Amino acid sequence: MRKHFLVTGANRGIGAAITRELAAAGHQLTLFCRDLKATEALVRSLPSRQGIKVLEGDLGTLAGIRAAAQAMATLPPLQGLIHNAALWPQHKIITVDGLEQSFVVNHLAPFLINLELEERFKRDGTRVVQMTAGLYPIGDRNSTATAVGDNFSAFKTYASTKLLNLATTMTFAERWQGSPATINAVHPGVVRTDLGAMTGVKGRLLNLIKRLWLTPEEGAKAPVFLSTAPELQGISGRFYDRFKEASLAPFLQDPNFREAVWQQALHTTQKRESDRGRKTAAGSGNLG
Template sequence: MIILNDTIIFYEKLIQIFIIILIISWRIYLKLRIKQTNSYTYLFGKVVIVTGANKGIGYFTALDLAKRGAKVILGCKNEQGAILAVKKIIYKTNNKNVSYKILNLMSFESIRKFAMEIDRNEEKIDVLINNAGVAGFGEYLTEDNLQITLQVNYFGPFLLTRLLMRSLKRSESARIINVASHMAKFAKIPKFQIDAYPNDLIDNFAKIRLYANSKLCMIYFTSALAKKLKGNNITVNALHPGGVQTDIFKRLPFQMFIKFITKTWFMTVEEGCRTSIYLATSNEVENVSGKMFDNCTEVDLEKYIKNWELEDIIWEQSEELVCLDRMEKNLIN
């Protein structure tokens, strides 16, 4: 019996050692895989907007761009978090040209107010990073009668980008950067009602599907907008930040398991902002538009977009759902 117990203990320790080695090996692989931006571009005189920048990927993106001398505006819903983030960025970069404006993507009224203030107070916008995102909301609707995940992740950025078009055109060379996700591969977007709630039998699967749908819409939007802006001074690209240790899935069940997976296998938040920074600063993508990037490398859009007919449908329905008037639609021309 003693020998048997000793054998069990031995194999338990062996398994523990194997798991530790596996985790360490994976972390080393991630470190080696992550492509550095290799961009030492300074952004003096540039105006940058980063949404959802009070924490997570958005915060570290804003921090890096502030280090490069840009005027950085944080678009945040949480005012206390925004104030703290601005103070931290100024302290760490000694760049006093960092500020925030309230931006609640759950409210079209808030988005319109934000865009109006930017258009009135800023000479131009050089970089717009649509970073803010949420996940895990069910059938809860915003004040605009749209599902929360879809509005924050897609309809809100769609409206914001369209309303800021005048300010973007005032830049000599502007860049729009849309944070999407590989989760878009799991999307199923209804052709005749893109804002519909998924019909997955299990609600948590529906919540994940909503997130995937919102990110695929963002990729379609990126492709369509690039085509419509062809010949202008504005580029637009989307990106997958990678598996990152953020709290975006905090509303889903099995939180202990999710936290273990993210802490063990995912990149740090600092590592997750690399591609956003690359697209905002690198000369390599100066004239690249309508593309999808992962790890600072272009990937094939066909991996995500399986039905190109949806592109125009999503565009037209989006304009209707965010209630663009004729003048606002014409800003893109």
Template sequence: MSGTVCVVTGANSGIGKATAAELARLGARVVMVCRDEGRGREAQAELRAEARTAHPSRADTIDLRIADLSVQEEVYHLGETLRADYDRLDVLVNNAGVFLESREETVDGVEATFAVNHLAPFLLTHLVLPRLRETAGRAGEARIVTLSSEAHRGVSMDFDDLNAETGYNPLQAYAQSKLANILFTHELSRRLQDEGVVANVVHPGIVNTNIWRGSGWISRIARLFSWLYKRPEEGARNVVYLAASPDVEGVTGQYFKETEVVNPSPEAYDEKAEARLWRISREMTGLAEVDEDGAPG
């Protein structure tokens, strides 16, 4: 990974932090995207200290960008700065995600689970896509890895109420957002065919992260069984496999359960739903006014 630039969202803890650490260990320049500046700087300092111990010359190759991915204006700013600050982007890992036990609405008026888990990676991917395409043209391939979950099974997209205004079920909202990740990846991979940018989605396993930090009954039950879950480092290995392994070179549009390609739910193969979600997502993020060929600028 020497000479590559990898962006990892939600990198201050859990799978994101472990993914950033492993990519840095492999020699990549890593851009950690974090919502909270204090926790982000603390995580960056920790990873830099680890890098300094293992490879002193790599301690300064762990960068930090602060952005609240629930706020579209901040996602737009993040995309602009990434394109401006880096002349190449080899890997984008869309890791950041939330599980919310009660309905919350973002400043953009969007239900927060859908906003963070789907619209944010959809928008950020579009914004950095020009740089990913350029890198693929020079290096042969760039990669987009989006984290999903086996929780997507058993649900379909409720296009009549994507904003959960008629009723909020936390499990339904989370599962629908994870299905959206797969539908987005399928459509994206088709649109990027033969351009050298591959897009895959991964369920990294059931991992003990702070996504279950809530005080509601679902989070409390989940924490009771946390001793059975994978450590973040174990889940991160499955993400890094898609981000860095030569074994998956040229592989695109696939759903991985850990490191194995498996079939997602039948609903994840609905091409009409993929196209409809793509169109609605562009409208909800303001990208409908942008040329379909790429991001602004």
């Protein structure tokens, strides 16, 4: 049966492999990307371009995320959404919203898109798949510090953002109970992509190690399975290590912790945009 899937970060790595596999199965696709040229090149490489739409946008700012959600809201009914876009930062970058960049892309982007579109997902019976990372338990649980990069680490920040996002993913599963919409998280395995790429001696060593890792095509198998397998219809609020359901770390099973992460994400997405709006209005007045 032909279905409509939305894939974020679709132009490279696992995202491109997911795109190729879903396209080969004949599904309708909407590809959300920041690099329009790379995504158009990917589409041209597919055996058929029929039923494939590209949305360009930036998930690195709150305004960009909301614009993305608004564009997604105009799409035909969505049977599946794969949140694949992610950053593994090597340096701390603070966005125009005053937030650490990977915290925005990895955590707030899927959170805000899900929040803005959850009534649509319930109506469409969308199967949402959140890409995560098996190393999330080593992340910092302090969402306030992670938000602004006070605890930034080139090694741990990626894990921290995935940890926080897993908490809100499970809360969405609770919110959607009783509806046909589902959401699950998947660690696709350790995959050979340019995520977390380094330069110099460390980079050369990492490239040697990566030869032992899964290919993007192998890494795409698990999220595609979670998105399409008939036997997973109606299954929600689960974490998968590739194809096998796995238990979450005890702290992620704590409703108080999950609620604190949820409220911090909600407060951050609302307050930061409100603050930016006031500054813009004040700046415009001064120009007069």
